[in-house]
Amino acid sequence: MTMTEDDPVHAFVPYPPAPVASATHGPLAGLTLAVKDIFDVAGYPTGCGQPTMLALSGVKGASAPIVRRFLDAGARFVGKTHTVELAYSLNGLNHHFGTPINPAAPDRVPGGSSSGSAAAVAARLVDVALGSDTGGSVRGPASYCGLFGIRPTHGRLPLDATMPLAPSLDTPGWFTRDAKTFERVGAAILGDDAAPLPDAPRLLRARDCFEQTEKPVGKMLEAIVARIDRMMTPLEDVTAANPDFEPLYWAFRRIQGYESWQSLGDFVTRWRPELGVGIAERVAFGKAVTKAELKEALAARKTQRAHMAALLGRDGVLVLPTMPGPAPRLAATEKELETSRAQSLRLLCLAGLSGFPQVNIPIGEFDGGPFGLSLIGPPGSDLSLVRLAGRVAKAAATRIA
Secondary structure, three states, X not given: OOHHHOOOOOOEOOOOOOOOOOOOOOOOOOOEEEEEOOEOOOOOOOOOOOHHHHHHHOOOOOOOHHHHHHHHOOOEEEEEEOXXXXXXXXXXXXXXXXXXXXXXXXXXXXXXXXXHHHHHHHOOOOOEEEEEEOOOOOHHHHHHHOOEEEEOOOOOOOOOOEOOOOOOXXXXXXXXXXXXXXXXXXXXXXXXXOOOOOOOOEEEEEHHHHOOOOHHHHHHHHHHHHHHHHHOOOOEEEOOOOOOHHHHHHHHHHHHHHHHHHHHHHHHHHHOOOOOOOXXXXXXXXXXXXXXXXXXXXXXXXXXXXXXHHHHOOOEEEEEEOOOOOOOEOOOOHHHHHHHHHHHHHHHHHHHHHOOOEEEEEEEEEOXXXXXXXXXXXXXXXXXXXXXXXXXXXXXXXXXX
């Protein structure tokens, strides 16, 4: 039986099953794997959540190198997962193929664009799922579905044979339910860090990021961070955004938009595919970004990257909310969803612009919806950050008398 035959949360694309070989031994042996449908998997098409792209795909003859890395480590592939159309949304809704259910909060969106991968892990259909993160498409669903998730250092892992969206921002990433599996996968896929963190890194509370949260969630996060402060090491207050979130938000949007049109423009112009609500508008936005706007955005990215590098050095870790709050309700209007996306990008763009690694830790719940706490480390500290996430999660869960 394949996963697509027993899929109560609509996580998997119902492709005809094809055998995908994996190593019988290795550090990930015994773990089941799902793969977002923007990565090539031998024997399957790559549909990217878009009907015309699916029709043009054909069955792939080889798997993407990042998929191969999981298979060679012993993970067993069980299916490809739904993605937001062209991997271009944070909410997880798909106009063409339907939306995966958020197993942690069924009345809320699952988060996108790696919605199916997050749903598959949260519903316990697989142990680990591969996703991608350009603007927050692993970190957001991880926060919304109560999972561990990682956006690695930009460029650390290969993205060949993968649909490009915005190459200077695109990364692969993955989800797990628990810290032990998260670390196990990290060690197998990442390898040794080029710039490992010390055993006791400096923890930096991004005050300006906490001010971006919904008030009840912000209060809960402050209490959790106070617990971490007492259980691990005192946190130093810092300002993460330079000069503030508004110019960084627009810098990110314009870089992403410009590059997405470079990636997708020929497809859109030649085939005139039907694009869902929100996707069409984002593609049009990208087409309209001017060279002057791009130049200004790239300068803002350079300034923010230098600020983050100086802030973290080689031993600092930024502590911040992953998202402003729990996932929006499924009943939310398109305007409400777009507002939520814009608020979320203000937090998510920090790692995107800097290229630094970020992990989400499932940390709490408000009004029936999970929310996460994030750690951002220096470039090349990914595995150290994954291991630190488990320690922070344990400290956050410890009740202090």
